[in-house]
Amino acid sequence: MSGFLPDQRPVRNKHVRFTSNVLRSVGIVNDALCFIVGYMLALLIYDISIGNFYDSRLHTTGAIVLAINFFLIRISRDAYSAFRGQGDDVGQGTMLDFLVAATLTALTITQFGMLGDFSRGLGMIFVGMSLALLFFSRIAFRRIAWWLMDMGYIGQRVVIYGADRAITTRVFELLEIERLPHLRLIGFADDRRSRVDTTPVYTAEFIGGFEELLKLAQNGQLDQVIIALPMVSQERLDSIVAQLSAAAIDVCIMPREILELRASYRMNYIGSLPVLSVWQQPMRDLDGIMKAVQDRGLAALGFILLSPLLLLTALAIRIESKGPIFFxxxxxxxxNLEISVFKFRSMYVDRQDETGAARTQKGDVRVTKVGRIIRRLSIDELPQLLNVLRGEMSLVGPRPHATQMRVGDKYYFDAVQGYAARHRVKPGITGLAQVRGLRGEIDTIERAKKRVEYDVYYIENWSPLLDIRIILETIVKLVWDRNAY
Known part of the structure; x- marks a missing residue:
């Protein structure tokens, strides 16, 4: 990132420049060439190695159908818009799309009764060559794209406009997290010079007000302006946009929610109306059914396999101290509805706190000897399998908190902004936060916020495989974790 001082005269770029949007078109052309070159190489290799007769027209048609299926799948997923040089998709998504397209093509050929006329050898060579070219071309494509971005042929030169120093710093931090190589953050601008701290932010300079901003655009040194004003009035926003419309640049508005709350938002449409989706209903439709089946199936299996341990624990609790086995x-x-959570009793009956207001601390005198063991190994949580079977909890999810639980001098739900978002799914016996070192006592606001961040991440990135992974990590962590007592 580099800056321009207000008194510097920007130099016009002599070469042709493109925005990063051109990568979408180049990506489509790249994949089309992979199919063309792959088919030509397949014909050459087949003629040299096997050499049997084949119907060239039929096989050419099959290759075209496969390519069309592939592009329809990729475009329907908007897969070509995602690449900005970060390196997210070296080939995994592409390979899966290709295999789906090949399967659909094979089914189509079989349905029309033409499978017997196809050369298996030529087909396999074509599939193999196309897969290899799609994979390796993406590596080369990414390297070339990065080089073009570094040379300045592709990219977006960006200025943050209309923000104070705190907001400008926040925007820069968000953009840094995204790791977008096509962005070049030139600096920040505001017409309220007397109210703006002009000290450089992230090495980006204060470039001045609207006049300086317009000069940069007119001299070909600016592509995009991000308006970041969380408390801007509609009148001032209209004025800023009207002034910036005089320059041939992209003008974007960063919503207040992204600046002050969180950065995981999606732009959706209700009909043709654009809306900013702040929260998404998680695990809907088939995902919800899959989650419920997985939870209850594994919970029932867990009850069967762990029944000896459950019986021994119940017996130990009964022998050591008076009172019920369960708490x-x-x-x-x-x-955010209340549920009654089952646990093995780990404290003396007369010292229990049903509200959860008093946190359990290391060496807590309320905990029995058996209680220390079962809490250390999380055996006290196993009766929550009943809650899972009753449909009140999941095996994996945000841990349920007591209604009166505090962190510092505040209730948990008051201390952490966005806390209620973790209740959009059923609570779990274990969770992502627990296997990331946040199991046991949460005694600071920072640790409480971190736990909620992990919970929200889990909700937004849930998959059956993620659940399995967390369950396996939980089993491993039980041996090494020292944060439970």
Whole structure:
């Protein structure tokens, strides 16, 4: 990132420049060439190695159909718009799309009764060559794209406009996290010079007000302006946009929610109306069914396999101290509704806190000897398999908190902004936060915020495989974790 001082005269670029949007078109051309070259190489290799007769017209048609299926799948997923040089897709998504397209093509050929006329050898060579070219061309394509971005032929030169120093710093931090090589953050601007701290931010300079901004655009040194004003009035916003419309640049508005709350938003449409989706309903439709089946199936299996351990634990609790075997506590569940959570009793009956207001601390005198062991190994949580079978909890999800649980001098739901978002799914016996070192006592606001961040990440990135991974990591962590007591 580099800056321009207000008194510097920008130099016009002599070469032709493109925005990063050109990569979408180049990506489509790249894949089309992969199919063309792959088919030509397949014919050559087949003629040299096998040499049997084949119907060239039929096989050419099959290759075209496969390519069309592939592009329809890629374009329907908007796969060509995602690449900005970050390196997210070296080939995994592409390979899967190709295999789906090849399967659809094979089914089509079979349905029309033409499979017997196809050369298996030529078909396999074509599939193999196309897969290889699609994979390796993406590596080369990414390297070339990065080189073009570094040379300045492709990219977006950006200025943050209308923001104070704190907001400007926040925008720069968000853009740094995205790791977008096509962005070049030139600097920040504002017409309220007397109210703006002109000290460089992230090495980007204060370039001045609207006049300086317009000069940069007119001299070909600016491509995009991001308006970042969380408390801007509609009148001032209209004025800023009207002034910037005089320059041939992209003008974007960064919403207040992204600057002050969180950065994971999606632009959706209701009909033709654009809307900013702040929260998405998670695990909907088939995902919800899959999650419920997985939870109850594994919970039932867990009850069967762990029944000897459950019986021994119940017996140990009964022998050591008087009172019930189970402890029930009101906690927040799905949609922020209260549920009654089952646990093995780990404290003396007369010292229990059903509200959860008093946190359990290391060496807590309320905990029994058996309780220390079962809490250390999380055996006390196993009765929550009943909650899973009853449909109140999941095996994996945000841990349910007691209704009166505090962190510092505040209730948990008051201390952490966005806390309620973790209740959009059923709570879990274990969760992502627990296997990332946030198991046990949460005694600071920072740790509480971190736990909520992991919970929200889990909700937004859920998959059956992620659940399995967390369950396996939980088993491993039970041996090494020292944060539970």
């Amino acid at each position: 029930r506590q009101k906690r927040f569940g799905f949609n």
